[in-house]
Amino acid sequence: MPFDWMDSQVSGTRKGPKQQVHRAVLEQAGLLRRMGYDAKYATMRCLANVQWQYDGQPAPLSDTEIKKLVGSVYN
Numbered sequence: 228m229p230f231d232w233m234d235s236q237v238s239g240t241r242k243g244p245k246q247q248v249h250r251a252v253l254e255q256a257g258l259l260r261r262m263g264y265d266a267k268y269a270t271m272r273c274l275a276n277v278q279w280q281y282d283g284q285p286a287p288l289s290d291t292e293i294k295k296l297v298g299s300v301y302n
Contacts, residue, residue, distance in 0.1 A: 245287040248277060252293055256300040266301040273297050 252273050259269040273293055277286050288296075 248280075248287045249296065252277065252288070252296045253300060256297040260300055266297060269301070270294055270297045 255273055255276065256269050259272060260266075264272075270293070273296075274290055277288065277293060280286075
């Protein structure tokens with residue numbers, strides 16, 4: 228009798244964490260924009276949140292990538 232839940236369907240790539248952080252930064256930047264904050268403040272907050280989340284570990288996105296994402300929300 229096979230157990231379907233024992234067979235994992237997880238892909239072998241490491242795109243998961245990067246996509247999750249990408250989505251989270253876009254959502255946070257969008258929220259800050261709707262709340263009336265400027266791009267400089269939103270960039271600072273998004274960078275700080277990712278740095279805090281991955282304290283002591285390399286983050287999936289670089290600071291430059293995060294700045295570009297926030298900039299895309301404000302343009």
